[in-house]
Amino acid sequence: MKSTALMLCSVLMLAALALAQDRPTLTALPNTVFVGADGKFETAPDTALIQFNINAQADTAKAAYDQASKEAEATRQVLRANGIDPKSAEIGFFSVNPMYDWKNPKRKVIGYQVTTSVSLKLKDFAKIGPITQQLADADVSGSQSLSYTLENIDEAKTKAVADAYRRARASAQSLAAAAGRTLGELSYASVDTFENIRIVAPMQRRGGPMMAMEAVPPPTQEFTPQNVTVTAHVNAMFVLK
Numbered sequence: 347m348k349s350t351a352l353m354l355c356s357v358l359m360l361a362a363l364a365l366a367q368d369r370p371t372l373t374a375l376p377n378t379v380f381v382g383a384d385g386k387f388e389t390a391p392d393t394a395l396i397q398f399n400i401n402a403q404a405d406t407a408k409a410a411y412d413q414a415s416k417e418a419e420a421t422r423q424v425l426r427a428n429g430i431d432p433k434s435a436e437i438g439f440f441s442v443n444p445m446y447d448w449k450n451p452k453r454k455v456i457g458y459q460v461t462t463s464v465s466l467k468l469k470d471f472a473k474i475g476p477i478t479q480q481l482a483d484a485d486v487s488g489s490q491s492l493s494y495t496l497e498n499i500d501e502a503k504t505k506a507v508a509d510a511y512r513r514a515r516a517s518a519q520s521l522a523a524a525a526g527r528t529l530g531e532l533s534y535a536s537v538d539t540f541e542n543i544r545i546v547a548p549m550q551r552r553g554g555p556m557m558a559m560e561a562v563p564p565p566t567q568e569f570t571p572q573n574v575t576v577t578a579h580v581n582a583m584f585v586l587k
Contacts, residue, residue: 385510
């Protein structure tokens with residue numbers, strides 16, 4: 347029991363030390379006020395990110411590679427059909443791995459799997475539905491995920507920081523007024539910013555014959571993409587007059 351308590355105490359001390367290292371240590375100064383505040387900036391996303399994997403399995407590495415090549419070409423055809431240059435899609439990784447019979451003590455190789463990840467950024471959200479449908483119809487990807495983000499994230503961070511600073515200064519102003527003092531200039535500040543990530547759950551490929559895609563609206567049709575929210579936290583120290 348004592349060893350467990352000592353171990354827990356050590357963990358807590360290490361966590362406190364790590365937290366202290368993340369933020370600068372401030373020395374209390376006379377005639378100053380230190381405040382912290384959160385701010386945010388919310389806006390509609392300007393970029394959609396579609397991510398999916400191309401998977402192929404076969405008895406030999408060459409057969410799996412050839413199958414993956416066919417699926418990759420089918421992917422390029424889907425992109426071209428929607429007016430998108432295949433070069434705009436990015437490859438995240440490419441791997442060729444043997445598959446083993448784990449029930450066999452000798453771990454015999456029974457096949458090979460080729461996997462590659464593909465990501466595509468879109469500015470035209472109207473193309474999301476047709477592309478995801480056609481990829482599923484072509485039986486290319488085992489799963490797809492969709493997320494929304496901002497390309498110009500720096501501008502959004504600047505606005506979130508400005509909102510956080512405005513709130514921090516207002517708090518300091520209220521505190522100074524309550525103490526019968528006048529708020530002076532800023533003497534110190536630190537900033538942290540965070541961006542939320544909106545991800546639509548992966549759309550799994552279903553077995554069996556595919557339905558006619560023209561008769562079924564895409565899952566994203568008529569829905570509005572969630573706003574992207576950037577938050578900021580500002581710690582600020584002001585001089586009191």
